[in-house]
Amino acid sequence: MTAKIILNPYAGRWKAQAAIPDIERACKELGLDYELVVTEGPGHGIELAREALLAGYSPIVAAGGDGSISEVVNGMLAATSGRRPEVPLGIIPLGSADDLADQLGLPKDIVAACRVILEGCERLIDLGRVNGRYFDNNSAVGLEPMVTVTQERMQRVKGTPRYVLAAVRTILVHRPWRMRLVWDDGEYEGETTLVSVGNMRRTGGAFYMTPRAEPDDGLLDFVFAGGMGRLRLLRLLPTTFDGSHIDQPEVRYARTTRLTIECDPPTPIQADGELFDRSATRIVYEVIPSALRVLVPSPAP
Incomplete structure (x- = not known):
């Protein structure tokens, strides 16, 4: 399967943009089949994640901060009309706070994060929903x-x-x-x-x-x-x-x-x-x- 990496370049005050070469290098060294796309503005991550899941990519990877991850989560649930997606979410933490990544024990090192996407196990988590919007944290x-x-x-x-x-x-x-x-x-x-x-x-x-x-x-x-x-x-x-x-x-x-x-x-x-x-x-x-x-x-x- 091919992973779809959805990267918010603004995350971490443009830290994510600078990390693109490191992410691509890590994926190639680990043998992780991937396609990387960059969001162009607020809400774009939702659209990209929905399209990626419907197109059969797996896993769907959010590269960015907590807001970037949240957009990807909302896009995945939009693709399934609120049902639990069969495809897992992967995370490359590149934000200022990275609350979700820290609390799930995810590494911030890019190579280690990509290794989790390739070799990690799946964990089921709850989501919250407020006035139709999903949140993970x-x-x-x-x-x-x-x-x-x-x-x-x-x-x-x-x-x-x-x-x-x-x-x-x-x-x-x-x-x-x-x-x-x-x-x-x-x-x-x-x-x-x-x-x-x-x-x-x-x-x-x-x-x-x-x-x-x-x-x-x-x-x-x-x-x-x-x-x-x-x-x-x-x-x-x-x-x-x-x-x-x-x-x-x-x-x-x-x-x-x-x-x-x-x-x-x-x-x-x-x-x-x-x-x-x-x-x-x-x-x-x-x-x-x-x-x-x-x-x-x-x-x-």
Whole structure:
């Protein structure tokens, strides 16, 4: 079979573009049959992945960061009308955060990553879906996607420091939302600062928003915080680096198969770090158990 490598050249601040010769060299040295295509803009990875799966390529490989992987995942599920693809996803991590790759134990070295694509084993993971958009790692409404809006405007700072600085800037100007949340065994209504939903534990390279999440338990973990002042939020921020924010009195943590949120004023939504709706008033999350095969390193003998 021929692997289709879908590469986002902008990932990692053009790191992915520079990595193309190394990827091609590694594939040839390992004897991996492949075709490499480059995305041309937002959303193009979805189209390329859908076309590749329908054309019979296997595996479908995302080369880029978490947003690039998310586009490929959405394209694969689009090709199967939401059913679990028989073709696995391969990953060459080239992003700034690489949250999904880290949490699945994938190597960042290009040769090692290509070897996993050739020789690795398949692992079934769950996916989340929010208002029709699939996510493999994390999605959020409220403060967290506002951080994404802020960091989009920050061109000089790179990597994890960019996310942290954007979070501080956003907190300094934020105002809470009025939200109603309903999940499997609970509900809440009141002032809300953030809601973060995780299929895995970390987002943004540093923030363990859902530190108890597992990608194959058939559940989505979520955390939400009531209304609080800017100073309290700034003090809460460092606790997200190790997940201890969930022990704070203003924060609640739960697991569910479905979460419905009604919000006023409207909130943006991010999925795997990418904004796809900037003004939502009703948000529906649901888990899709065992939705995707991912190539991961084979266990040591």
